Amino acid sequence: MREALKNSKAVWMVSVFSLGLVFCGVEDNPPEAKLAPIQPNQTSELAQAMRTMDSELVDLLAQHAQTDNWIGASLSPMDLTRLMPTDSSMLVQGYKAYALAFANHVGSFNENPSAETYSKVVIGCLSCHQQACPGPIERINKRKLEPFVQ
Protein backbone atom coordinates (compact mmCIF):
# COMPACT_ATOMS: atom_id res chain seq x y z
CA MET A 1 0.00 0.00 0.00
CA ARG A 2 2.72 2.44 1.04
CA GLU A 3 4.80 1.25 -1.89
CA ALA A 4 1.93 1.91 -4.29
CA LEU A 5 1.47 5.38 -2.89
CA LYS A 6 5.14 6.12 -3.31
CA ASN A 7 5.03 4.94 -6.93
CA SER A 8 2.03 7.01 -7.85
CA LYS A 9 3.68 10.02 -6.28
CA ALA A 10 6.75 9.42 -8.39
CA VAL A 11 4.65 9.15 -11.55
CA TRP A 12 2.91 12.38 -10.65
CA MET A 13 6.18 14.17 -10.12
CA VAL A 14 7.59 12.95 -13.40
CA SER A 15 4.49 14.15 -15.23
CA VAL A 16 4.69 17.58 -13.68
CA PHE A 17 8.34 17.76 -14.54
CA SER A 18 7.79 16.90 -18.20
CA LEU A 19 4.84 19.26 -18.49
CA GLY A 20 7.10 21.93 -17.12
CA LEU A 21 9.59 21.31 -19.89
CA VAL A 22 6.93 21.58 -22.57
CA PHE A 23 5.20 24.65 -21.30
CA CYS A 24 8.34 26.56 -20.37
CA GLY A 25 9.94 25.83 -23.70
CA VAL A 26 13.15 24.64 -22.07
CA GLU A 27 13.55 22.32 -25.00
CA ASP A 28 12.38 22.92 -28.53
CA ASN A 29 10.81 19.49 -28.67
CA PRO A 30 8.77 17.86 -25.96
CA PRO A 31 10.73 14.91 -24.50
CA GLU A 32 8.33 12.37 -26.09
CA ALA A 33 9.46 13.50 -29.54
CA LYS A 34 12.80 11.77 -28.99
CA LEU A 35 11.13 8.38 -29.02
CA ALA A 36 10.13 8.57 -32.68
CA PRO A 37 10.39 11.42 -35.13
CA ILE A 38 6.90 12.27 -36.30
CA GLN A 39 7.52 12.33 -40.07
CA PRO A 40 11.01 10.98 -40.69
CA ASN A 41 10.56 10.96 -44.44
CA GLN A 42 7.60 12.31 -46.26
CA THR A 43 6.74 10.10 -49.18
CA SER A 44 7.22 11.96 -52.44
CA GLU A 45 4.50 12.07 -55.12
CA LEU A 46 6.68 9.95 -57.34
CA ALA A 47 7.39 7.33 -54.67
CA GLN A 48 3.66 7.12 -53.94
CA ALA A 49 2.91 6.61 -57.65
CA MET A 50 5.57 3.89 -57.77
CA ARG A 51 3.99 2.02 -54.89
CA THR A 52 0.62 2.19 -56.64
CA MET A 53 2.10 0.86 -59.89
CA ASP A 54 3.98 -1.86 -58.07
CA SER A 55 0.84 -3.09 -56.36
CA GLU A 56 -1.03 -2.99 -59.67
CA LEU A 57 1.62 -5.30 -61.12
CA VAL A 58 1.23 -7.64 -58.15
CA ASP A 59 -2.54 -7.74 -58.78
CA LEU A 60 -2.11 -8.31 -62.51
CA LEU A 61 0.26 -11.23 -61.90
CA ALA A 62 -2.13 -12.75 -59.41
CA GLN A 63 -5.18 -12.38 -61.67
CA HIS A 64 -3.85 -12.95 -65.17
CA ALA A 65 -0.39 -14.50 -65.27
CA GLN A 66 -1.08 -18.09 -64.33
CA THR A 67 -4.03 -18.47 -66.70
CA ASP A 68 -2.38 -16.26 -69.35
CA ASN A 69 -5.79 -14.69 -69.88
CA TRP A 70 -5.36 -10.92 -69.97
CA ILE A 71 -8.92 -9.90 -70.79
CA GLY A 72 -9.87 -6.80 -68.80
CA ALA A 73 -6.35 -6.18 -67.50
CA SER A 74 -5.19 -2.57 -67.31
CA LEU A 75 -2.73 -0.26 -65.57
CA SER A 76 -3.36 3.30 -64.38
CA PRO A 77 -1.61 5.65 -66.79
CA MET A 78 0.72 8.00 -64.91
CA ASP A 79 2.66 10.97 -66.14
CA LEU A 80 5.99 10.31 -64.46
CA THR A 81 7.48 13.47 -65.94
CA ARG A 82 5.21 15.58 -63.72
CA LEU A 83 5.46 13.84 -60.35
CA MET A 84 8.08 15.19 -57.95
CA PRO A 85 10.73 12.79 -56.63
CA THR A 86 12.29 12.93 -53.17
CA ASP A 87 15.38 14.57 -54.53
CA SER A 88 16.44 16.06 -57.81
CA SER A 89 19.44 13.71 -58.14
CA MET A 90 16.88 11.11 -59.21
CA LEU A 91 16.04 13.10 -62.32
CA VAL A 92 19.01 11.73 -64.19
CA GLN A 93 19.86 12.56 -67.76
CA GLY A 94 17.43 10.74 -69.98
CA TYR A 95 14.81 10.53 -67.25
CA LYS A 96 12.15 12.14 -69.41
CA ALA A 97 12.84 9.75 -72.26
CA TYR A 98 12.47 6.78 -69.90
CA ALA A 99 9.26 8.24 -68.52
CA LEU A 100 7.81 8.75 -72.01
CA ALA A 101 8.89 5.29 -73.18
CA PHE A 102 7.31 3.83 -70.08
CA ALA A 103 4.04 5.70 -70.76
CA ASN A 104 4.02 4.16 -74.24
CA HIS A 105 4.48 0.67 -72.81
CA VAL A 106 1.58 1.24 -70.42
CA GLY A 107 -0.51 2.58 -73.33
CA SER A 108 0.22 -0.50 -75.47
CA PHE A 109 -0.58 -2.79 -72.57
CA ASN A 110 -3.90 -1.05 -71.95
CA GLU A 111 -4.81 -1.21 -75.64
CA ASN A 112 -3.81 -4.81 -76.00
CA PRO A 113 -3.21 -6.51 -72.66
CA SER A 114 -1.06 -9.61 -73.12
CA ALA A 115 1.95 -11.37 -71.67
CA GLU A 116 4.10 -9.61 -74.23
CA THR A 117 2.89 -6.07 -73.54
CA TYR A 118 3.02 -6.78 -69.79
CA SER A 119 6.68 -7.79 -70.07
CA LYS A 120 7.47 -4.57 -71.92
CA VAL A 121 5.99 -2.57 -69.06
CA VAL A 122 8.26 -4.36 -66.58
CA ILE A 123 11.27 -3.76 -68.84
CA GLY A 124 10.24 -0.08 -68.87
CA CYS A 125 10.31 -0.06 -65.05
CA LEU A 126 13.75 -1.67 -65.02
CA SER A 127 15.28 0.56 -67.73
CA CYS A 128 14.56 3.71 -65.79
CA HIS A 129 15.53 2.18 -62.46
CA GLN A 130 18.92 1.06 -63.73
CA GLN A 131 19.71 4.74 -64.30
CA ALA A 132 17.67 6.68 -61.78
CA CYS A 133 17.11 4.57 -58.69
CA PRO A 134 18.64 1.10 -58.46
CA GLY A 135 17.27 0.26 -54.99
CA PRO A 136 13.93 -1.29 -56.05
CA ILE A 137 15.35 -3.37 -58.94
CA GLU A 138 15.35 -6.58 -56.93
CA ARG A 139 11.71 -6.03 -56.11
CA ILE A 140 10.79 -5.16 -59.70
CA ASN A 141 12.51 -8.34 -60.92
CA LYS A 142 9.88 -10.25 -58.97
CA ARG A 143 7.19 -8.66 -61.18
CA LYS A 144 8.57 -10.42 -64.26
CA LEU A 145 6.44 -13.05 -65.94
CA GLU A 146 9.17 -15.68 -66.25
CA PRO A 147 8.31 -17.65 -63.12
CA PHE A 148 4.75 -17.99 -64.47
CA VAL A 149 5.31 -18.63 -68.16
CA GLN A 150 7.35 -21.78 -68.76
Ligand code: HEC
Ligand atom coordinates in the same frame (compact mmCIF):
# COMPACT_ATOMS: atom_id res chain seq x y z
C1 HEC B 1 11.02 7.12 -65.58
C2 HEC B 1 11.65 6.48 -64.47
C3 HEC B 1 10.94 5.40 -63.69
C4 HEC B 1 10.10 4.42 -64.17
C5 HEC B 1 9.63 4.15 -65.58
C6 HEC B 1 9.71 3.64 -63.01
N1 HEC B 1 10.30 4.14 -61.87
FE1 HEC B 1 10.05 3.42 -59.98
N2 HEC B 1 11.11 4.99 -59.26
C7 HEC B 1 11.75 5.96 -60.01
C8 HEC B 1 12.36 6.94 -59.12
C9 HEC B 1 13.12 8.18 -59.54
C10 HEC B 1 12.05 6.52 -57.81
C11 HEC B 1 12.40 7.21 -56.50
C12 HEC B 1 11.21 8.08 -56.13
C13 HEC B 1 11.40 8.86 -54.87
O1 HEC B 1 11.95 8.31 -53.89
O2 HEC B 1 10.96 10.02 -54.83
C14 HEC B 1 11.28 5.28 -57.93
C15 HEC B 1 10.83 4.53 -56.84
C16 HEC B 1 10.25 3.28 -56.94
C17 HEC B 1 9.92 2.42 -55.83
C18 HEC B 1 10.18 2.73 -54.37
C19 HEC B 1 9.01 3.58 -53.87
C20 HEC B 1 9.10 3.88 -52.40
O3 HEC B 1 8.35 3.27 -51.65
O4 HEC B 1 9.93 4.73 -52.02
C21 HEC B 1 9.35 1.28 -56.34
C22 HEC B 1 8.86 0.06 -55.57
C23 HEC B 1 9.31 1.44 -57.78
N3 HEC B 1 9.87 2.66 -58.12
C24 HEC B 1 8.78 0.52 -58.64
C25 HEC B 1 8.56 0.77 -59.99
C26 HEC B 1 7.78 -0.11 -60.87
C27 HEC B 1 7.14 -1.42 -60.44
C28 HEC B 1 7.78 0.48 -62.09
C29 HEC B 1 7.08 0.03 -63.33
C30 HEC B 1 5.67 -0.28 -63.21
C31 HEC B 1 8.58 1.70 -62.00
N4 HEC B 1 9.04 1.83 -60.71
C32 HEC B 1 8.85 2.55 -63.07
C33 HEC B 1 11.82 6.00 -61.37
C34 HEC B 1 11.07 5.20 -62.25
